[in-house]
Amino acid sequence: MNVLILGASGMIGGKLARRLAGDGSLAGKAISQLVLHDIVPCDVPAGIPVSRCAGDLSRAGEAKRIVAARPDMIFHLAAIVSGEAEQDFDKGYRINMDGTRALLEAIRAAGTRPRLVFASSIAAFGAPFPEAIDDCFFNTPLTSYGTQKTISELLISDYSRKGFVDGISVRLPTICVRPGKPNRAASGFFSNIIREPLAGHEAVLPVSDGVKHWFASPRAALGFLLHAASLDLAAVGPRRAITMPGVAATVGEQIAALRKVAGDAVARRIRRQPDPVLEGIVAGWPRNFSPKRALELGFTADRNFEEIIRIHIDDELDGRVV
Amino acid sequence: MNVLILGASGMIGGKLARRLAGDGSLAGKAISQLVLHDIVPCDVPAGIPVSRCAGDLSRAGEAKRIVAARPDMIFHLAAIVSGEAEQDFDKGYRINMDGTRALLEAIRAAGTRPRLVFASSIAAFGAPFPEAIDDCFFNTPLTSYGTQKTISELLISDYSRKGFVDGISVRLPTICVRPGKPNRAASGFFSNIIREPLAGHEAVLPVSDGVKHWFASPRAALGFLLHAASLDLAAVGPRRAITMPGVAATVGEQIAALRKVAGDAVARRIRRQPDPVLEGIVAGWPRNFSPKRALELGFTADRNFEEIIRIHIDDELDGRVV
Numbered sequence: 001m002n003v004l005i006l007g008a009s010g011m012i013g014g015k016l017a018r019r020l021a022g023d024g025s026l027a028g029k030a031i032s033q034l035v036l037h038d039i040v041p042c043d044v045p046a047g048i049p050v051s052r053c054a055g056d057l058s059r060a061g062e063a064k065r066i067v068a069a070r071p072d073m074i075f076h077l078a079a080i081v082s083g084e085a086e087q088d089f090d091k092g093y094r095i096n097m098d099g100t101r102a103l104l105e106a107i108r109a110a111g112t113r114p115r116l117v118f119a120s121s122i123a124a125f126g127a128p129f130p131e132a133i134d135d136c137f138f139n140t141p142l143t144s145y146g147t148q149k150t151i152s153e154l155l156i157s158d159y160s161r162k163g164f165v166d167g168i169s170v171r172l173p174t175i176c177v178r179p180g181k182p183n184r185a186a187s188g189f190f191s192n193i194i195r196e197p198l199a200g201h202e203a204v205l206p207v208s209d210g211v212k213h214w215f216a217s218p219r220a221a222l223g224f225l226l227h228a229a230s231l232d233l234a235a236v237g238p239r240r241a242i243t244m245p246g247v248a249a250t251v252g253e254q255i256a257a258l259r260k261v262a263g264d265a266v267a268r269r270i271r272r273q274p275d276p277v278l279e280g281i282v283a284g285w286p287r288n289f290s291p292k293r294a295l296e297l298g299f300t301a302d303r304n305f306e307e308i309i310r311i312h313i314d315d316e317l318d319g320r321v322v
Numbered sequence: 323m324n325v326l327i328l329g330a331s332g333m334i335g336g337k338l339a340r341r342l343a344g345d346g347s348l349a350g351k352a353i354s355q356l357v358l359h360d361i362v363p364c365d366v367p368a369g370i371p372v373s374r375c376a377g378d379l380s381r382a383g384e385a386k387r388i389v390a391a392r393p394d395m396i397f398h399l400a401a402i403v404s405g406e407a408e409q410d411f412d413k414g415y416r417i418n419m420d421g422t423r424a425l426l427e428a429i430r431a432a433g434t435r436p437r438l439v440f441a442s443s444i445a446a447f448g449a450p451f452p453e454a455i456d457d458c459f460f461n462t463p464l465t466s467y468g469t470q471k472t473i474s475e476l477l478i479s480d481y482s483r484k485g486f487v488d489g490i491s492v493r494l495p496t497i498c499v500r501p502g503k504p505n506r507a508a509s510g511f512f513s514n515i516i517r518e519p520l521a522g523h524e525a526v527l528p529v530s531d532g533v534k535h536w537f538a539s540p541r542a543a544l545g546f547l548l549h550a551a552s553l554d555l556a557a558v559g560p561r562r563a564i565t566m567p568g569v570a571a572t573v574g575e576q577i578a579a580l581r582k583v584a585g586d587a588v589a590r591r592i593r594r595q596p597d598p599v600l601e602g603i604v605a606g607w608p609r610n611f612s613p614k615r616a617l618e619l620g621f622t623a624d625r626n627f628e629e630i631i632r633i634h635i636d637d638e639l640d641g642r643v644v
Contacts, residue, residue, distance in 0.1 A: 099618065126560065136452075138460045140479070147480040152475050157462070158469040162411065238448065239462045320565045 001029040004071035006057060006103070007078030008036035012119065014043060015222055016075060021045035026073060027230035037066055038078065043260065058099040063106035070112050072230055076103060077119045083185055096148035103310035106156055108164040116156065116167040117228045120241060122214060122286045124150045132290040133241060142284050151240035161238050168228045168236065170299075172235045173216040173246035178311035186281050190215070191250070191253060194309055196256055197269035200322035206275035209252035212287040217311040220302045227299055236297065245301035247308060248288040257305040261313070262321045323352040326393035328379060328425070329626055330358035333500060334441065334543055336365060338397060341544055343367035348395060349552035359388055359401070380421040385428035392434050395551055396472070398425060399441045407467035413590055418470035420627040426477055430486040438478065438489040439550045442563060442629040443462030444536060444608045446472045446493060454612040457565060464606050475563035481558050490550045490558065495538040495568030499634035501613075508603050515573070516580055516631055519591035521598045523644035528597035531574035538568045539633040541625045558619065567623035568629060583635070602624040 007013045016258050017036055025031055034050045044050045055062045057078050083257045085092030097146035123146035124139045178191040189206055196203035224244050259267040302308050329335045347353055358364050365374050377384045379400050407414030410470045420541055446461045446469035461472045478489035498514040511528055518525035546566050581589040624630045
């Protein structure tokens with residue numbers, strides 16, 4: 001099986017590449033070739049034949065060049081993030097919408113009908129919401145990023161219906177705990193308030209304890225992508241965009257879980273510094289879902305927020321808390 | 323007020339042009355200029371200054387050329403129909419999706435923030451459905467046409483949110499009774515079985531009497547577009563795609579209404595000739611809606627299917643039935 005990862009330098013892309021290189025197989029088939037693509041250089045894991053290519057998916061001819069290797073399985077994780085897509089309107093549409101379309105057109109032209117697993121987002125939804133968003137709730141994104149993800153989902157469903165590709169869009173929850181440095185993403189604090197205290201640092205909490213959100217660990221997210229790659233999509237039918245299961249937790253519940261897992265001294269490293277503007281932005285985000293369809297299809301979430309913290313400690317901190 | 327109609331040669335576009343030329347005003351303002359655009363030549367109604375321009379909206383530079391006249395109000399009705407979009411994949415995306423995007427980009431570049439009224443469609447929905455589709459039901463189109471309309475809606479909402487345009491998408495029911503000759507559209511029989519018998523001709527009914535569908539008269543459709551043009555969109559908020567109200571009627575109810583309005587001799591001109599393939603296609607179409615939001619915003623539907631027939635007799639047949 002020839003596997004392609006687009007956006008292989010990202011956090012999830014890198015983890016996926018290492019996982020596939022380690023497993024050596026996917027959906028019951030040996031991986032003969034793994035191609036990693038990103039606009040920035042990416043690490044090459046050991047284990048199986050891996051090749052790397054750099055480029056901008058949205059540049060003319062690039063998608064065709066990538067698909068020329070005739071991948072059987074494509075993970076499309078390439079995107080610019082929400083904040084940047086909001087600030088740079090043209091760049092967001094070029095990368096997040098035109099990039100997906102160029103990929104689909106290249107696949108259609110190649111005529112190979114590969115499986116395509118697309119990382120979509122709960123940004124496809126916009127407030128106001130019911131208490132829990134069910135699988136039939138409409139997409140009214142309140143960001144350009146969410147609009148671009150929703151449009152990509154629609155294109156993938158239509159190209160799949162026409163038989164040009166065998167695609168599925170998995171709407172990922174907010175990934176938590178995100179490893180690495182604090183970034184400027186508006187959602188960054190959800191991870192910061194866990195990761196930084198565990199590493200001995202102070203973290204700023206800009207919203208109130210009652211704010212509820214929808215989470216998955218990086219490990220659960222990898223599980224979603226791998227399950228989507230091996231699923232029988234005939235059973236999924238023409239509705240190819242699926243909200244993944246997750247853990248709904250309030251900030252207060254996040255902190256309580258941190259205290260339980262790592263102790264009060266760690267939890268006390270969180271400093272409250274309310275930011276009314278950010279609280280307003282967060283109010284427009286989904287809080288909770290009822291992802292019945294994904295559960296029926298065998299996608300599995302983390303059990304609770306404590307498990308999400310323990311996964312971070314295991315996978316990123318070698319089991320050690322400072 | 324400078325008004326532009328895109329797709330002015332279509333059935334609704336032509337009626338809208340005549341109506342605006344006759345009224346001489348829109349949303350309480352005098353119309354200083356009415357520009358009619360279509361890829362095929364269109365009639366120029368008398369009454370006010372009307373200019374005509376022909377061209378392909380999706381051709382490079384065309385949208386910019388049109389928007390250079392700085393319209394305050396744009397009715398975007400230009401599209402290729404469902405059947406053609408399904409047969410010619412590239413043409414459908416080029417006209418129905420890229421055309422809308424080119425228009426939005428030209429508007430954004432002009433910086434004039436006009437009102438944009440976009441004719442969308444219930445093809446944005448795909449089966450299976452609940453008994454009546456509510457305003458929060460998701461868009462899972464089962465045609466490329468429906469996909470292109472849904473994507474256009476999403477773009478219009480995002481460009482409106484960013485302040486580049488003041489847009490609204492009105493999802494029109496199936497227009498019935500469509501005047502003119504029988505066409506090859508899969509939905510054509512809904513109109514054929516009323517229009518042809520009223521004109522003294524036989525009509526073929528290819529589906530069973532129990533098939534239910536969602537209708538609006540051409541007069542009601544014009545009313546939706548004009549109301550959308552004059553609505554205070556601040557009250558509408560960021561969810562700018564709205565399902566219009568309509569009349570849900572079964573084929574049996576259509577025929578009963580025809581019998582009541584025009585007599586049994588006319589109704590007996592319908593010949594039943596079941597087409598299982600077409601019945602299968604129609605099974606994927608919406609049957610009924612609960613368009614609460616549109617009703618709250620003051621959009622009004624025909625009262626019942628009898629009224630839809632009477633409107634056809636009044637507006638197209640000068641009140642006469644053969």
